[in-house]
Amino acid sequence: MSLTERPPATSAPAKKLPVKQRYSLLTRDLDWEPSYVNRADLYPYTSYEGIVVHDWDGWEDPFRLTVDAYHKYQSEKDKRLYAVLDSFAQSQGHLTLSDASYLNSIKLFIQGVTPLEYAAHRHFAYLARYLEGPAPRFAALCQSIDELRHAQTQIHTISNYNKYYGGFHSWSKMHDRVWYLSVTKSLFDDAMSAGPFEFLVSISFSFEYLLTNLLFVPFMSGASFNGDMPTMSFGFSAQSDESRHMTLGLEAIKFLLEQDEANVPIIQGWIDKWFWRSYRMSALVAGMMDYMLPKPVMSWKEAFELYFEDQMLGGLFPDLAYYGITPPRHVQDAIAEKDKLSHEVYKILHNFSFAAAFTTSTPSDDHMAWLSAQYPDTFDRYYRPTWEKHRSVEAGGGRVFFQGLPQLCQVCQIPIAFTERDDPTRISFRHSEFRGETFHTCSDGCQWIFDREPEKYVQAWLPVHQIYQGNCGGPTVPDVLAWYGIQEGDNGEYAGSPDQQQWAEWHQPAKGGN
Amino acid sequence: MTEQTTLRPVGIDLQESEENRALIDAIKADNPELTVRHMPGLVKLQAAGQIVIKRETVEARLGRPWETGEFQLAIVSYAGNFSEWDDDQIIVRWKH
Amino acid sequence: MAVKALYDYDFPSADRIENFGDDQLVYVHWAGNPLFCSAAAFRAPRATPFGEFVAAMVQPWAASDPEFDPASIAGWQLFDEPLAADPQRSLAELGIGHKSLLTFRTA
Numbered sequence: 001m002s003l004t005e006r007p008p009a010t011s012a013p014a015k016k017l018p019v020k021q022r023y024s025l026l027t028r029d030l031d032w033e034p035s036y037v038n039r040a041d042l043y044p045y046t047s048y049e050g051i052v053v054h055d056w057d058g059w060e061d062p063f064r065l066t067v068d069a070y071h072k073y074q075s076e077k078d079k080r081l082y083a084v085l086d087s088f089a090q091s092q093g094h095l096t097l098s099d100a101s102y103l104n105s106i107k108l109f110i111q112g113v114t115p116l117e118y119a120a121h122r123h124f125a126y127l128a129r130y131l132e133g134p135a136p137r138f139a140a141l142c143q144s145i146d147e148l149r150h151a152q153t154q155i156h157t158i159s160n161y162n163k164y165y166g167g168f169h170s171w172s173k174m175h176d177r178v179w180y181l182s183v184t185k186s187l188f189d190d191a192m193s194a195g196p197f198e199f200l201v202s203i204s205f206s207f208e209y210l211l212t213n214l215l216f217v218p219f220m221s222g223a224s225f226n227g228d229m230p231t232m233s234f235g236f237s238a239q240s241d242e243s244r245h246m247t248l249g250l251e252a253i254k255f256l257l258e259q260d261e262a263n264v265p266i267i268q269g270w271i272d273k274w275f276w277r278s279y280r281m282s283a284l285v286a287g288m289m290d291y292m293l294p295k296p297v298m299s300w301k302e303a304f305e306l307y308f309e310d311q312m313l314g315g316l317f318p319d320l321a322y323y324g325i326t327p328p329r330h331v332q333d334a335i336a337e338k339d340k341l342s343h344e345v346y347k348i349l350h351n352f353s354f355a356a357a358f359t360t361s362t363p364s365d366d367h368m369a370w371l372s373a374q375y376p377d378t379f380d381r382y383y384r385p386t387w388e389k390h391r392s393v394e395a396g397g398g399r400v401f402f403q404g405l406p407q408l409c410q411v412c413q414i415p416i417a418f419t420e421r422d423d424p425t426r427i428s429f430r431h432s433e434f435r436g437e438t439f440h441t442c443s444d445g446c447q448w449i450f451d452r453e454p455e456k457y458v459q460a461w462l463p464v465h466q467i468y469q470g471n472c473g474g475p476t477v478p479d480v481l482a483w484y485g486i487q488e489g490d491n492g493e494y495a496g497s498p499d500q501q502q503w504a505e506w507h508q509p510a511k512g513g514n
Numbered sequence: 515m516t517e518q519t520t521l522r523p524v525g526i527d528l529q530e531s532e533e534n535r536a537l538i539d540a541i542k543a544d545n546p547e548l549t550v551r552h553m554p555g556l557v558k559l560q561a562a563g564q565i566v567i568k569r570e571t572v573e574a575r576l577g578r579p580w581e582t583g584e585f586q587l588a589i590v591s592y593a594g595n596f597s598e599w600d601d602d603q604i605i606v607r608w609k610h
Numbered sequence: 611m612a613v614k615a616l617y618d619y620d621f622p623s624a625d626r627i628e629n630f631g632d633d634q635l636v637y638v639h640w641a642g643n644p645l646f647c648s649a650a651a652f653r654a655p656r657a658t659p660f661g662e663f664v665a666a667m668v669q670p671w672a673a674s675d676p677e678f679d680p681a682s683i684a685g686w687q688l689f690d691e692p693l694a695a696d697p698q699r700s701l702a703e704l705g706i707g708h709k710s711l712l713t714f715r716t717a
Binding site for chain 3: 044045048049050195344347348350351352382383385386389390393398400401402403404405406407408415416417425427429431434435437438439440453455456458459460461462464465466468469
């Protein structure tokens with residue numbers, strides 16, 4: 001044998017440990033019982049909600065991720081995504097969008113959703129410390145990093161549009177101040193100020209499992225249908241993380257239900273509350289899907305039927321019935337609203353976009369024909385007449401905006417614009433008294449939530465009431481818009497806006513002879 | 515292994531990509547009743563009761579070694595429960 | 611059901627009347643006009659005569675609808691009860707308290 005020859009292999013390459021064993025060694029087996037600190041001092045938040053856990057080792061994680069696998073797969077996803085973002089930017093891909101008006105949906109996304117990703121990152125980091133079992137702690141840690149990744153990748157994805165279009169520039173500041181964004185912000189604040197178990201049911205289960213497809217697929221499919229390759233790519237990249245999040249949510253629910261029967265009514269109450277809170281927030285998605293996409297994907301009604309009624313009510317809840325869990329308390333109201341929700345929400349946005357960081361438009365004839373076909377029972381009878389009135393005002397050179405401030409729901413913080421189940425012409429006003437003061441809500445669902453925990457909701461930072469208390473920059477509309485960070489061109493009517501004018505210029509027919 | 519107790523549909527949504535063609539072919543081969551629906555960028559798989567993904571079948575079609583963990587790069591969403599996930603197979607089904 | 615907490619959970623409401631000095635909040639709904647997505651919220655002194663409240667605040671808002679005719683306002687309600695809306699009497703005197711909901715129709 002010469003020195004340059006390699007010795008023959010004498011055995012097969014060392015096998016990796018099986019997934020189950022690696023997972024055990026790198027997560028659970030790194031845990032220890034505290035010996036010089038009291039367990040209750042180490043984990044002070046896991047008793048006060050009344051939830052009982054007998055055995056934290058009962059938590060199962062089917063993905064069985066370990067740190068090395070996490071790093072490997074996540075880096076790969078990032079590499080693939082950033083290649084698409086670079087390519088789109090380099091090829092001036094924004095010019096191939098269906099229309100500049102499409103981007104109003106993405107303005108709503110970065111202002112309303114991206115900050116929630118960041119909030120989720122922070123709260124899952126807190127859970128990664130304060131849950132008592134190593135398996136849920138590690139799953140929470142992975143999710144915390146995932147959510148930070150989502151915030152970052154959304155910001156990078158959408159930053160390209162900020163170079164050319166209005167409304168994107170101050171999303172973080174606006175999230176904290178602007179009226180329609182308090183809808184999404186207050187939902188997460190409600191969850192973050194609850195205990196760890198309620199947070200798991202509110203966000204991991206209700207948001208990330210029950211309603212996740214309804215919340216995200218419309219934005220991502222809308223992106224795909226309207227030429228928005230970066231957002232679509234972001235969506236696919238994030239969705240593979242979401243399947244882990246869905247799993248965490250489902251595991252959280254089942255683990256808690258299996259640990260002790262006393263947990264069942266507590267969890268049912270949280271499911272009832274959080275289905276409704278997240279569903280009300282999804283109204284913004286309904287308005288977006290039906291009214292803000294030049295090329296619509298499917299109607300809100302169709303999406304709700306597929307992603308919620310079929311998959312969740314038809315699939316998930318029969319599974320949970322085993323534990324004594326029933327479908328959410330006000331689910332029939334949500335089902336009854338599906339022919340109305342998007343129209344009533346878009347009316348709000350259309351009325352108030354002078355004070356928003358996006359623009360709106362009255363739907364065109366073609367668009368109304370599509371709405372009519374999707375909503376044969378309601379559109380022509382209840383909503384078309386109003387849009388046609390707007391059209392006739394606009395034909396005369398005007399544009400109707402709501403010259404004032406709306407009445408907001410104390411819980412969901414959306415203007416009280418939804419209607420009674422049996423009468424789409426009557427707004428569903430509800431009100432409650434607490435400590436001698438009146439509080440208004442928009443629905444049986446929100447009223448039930450208020451009455452259940454009034455001490456919490458009376459503290460709500462309602463944008464309209466804060467403006468009237470002088471906490472939003474000044475008494476006039478321009479004062480408030482300046483405090484919001486809204487700039488010329490961000491707001492109002494799409495027709496004639498800088499976005500629309502630039503789009504028309506950039507899409508002039510090519511010059512030159514042939 | 516837990517028994518299959520229900521035939522309610524389970525679903526997996528995968529990214530439509532070159533790399534995932536082999537994965538989808540493998541899943542079709544191991545799940546004869548599978549329905550496959552193509553939407554922009556997305557492939558929706560659905561079957562009654564359960565969907566099984568077997569590493570060996572995927573490797574045979576992919577032409578290279580494949581770890582079940584790589585499935586995380588392909589998945590977009592799912593309806594059901596991951597009731598098994600080890601080095602050789604992944605099973606999605608409803609528990610009850 | 612009280613809020614579950616690790617401490618005594620007791621905080622003042624954000625919109626209590628004390629935060630508005632001599633003023634209060636009032637909501638006004640134009641029933642039957644779908645051009646307005648919702649009722650409007652106003653801040654007004656409790657001592658404002660009702661007629662002045664309508665002229666100074668409600669009418670300019672209602673004029674968002676180009677077809678609005680101030681003379682056509684009729685049939686005031688305070689929550690679900692009819693309101694004898696004497697224009698000389700103040701909001702407080704008429705029993706229109708903080709965060710009340712007023713509704714009107716147009717003839």
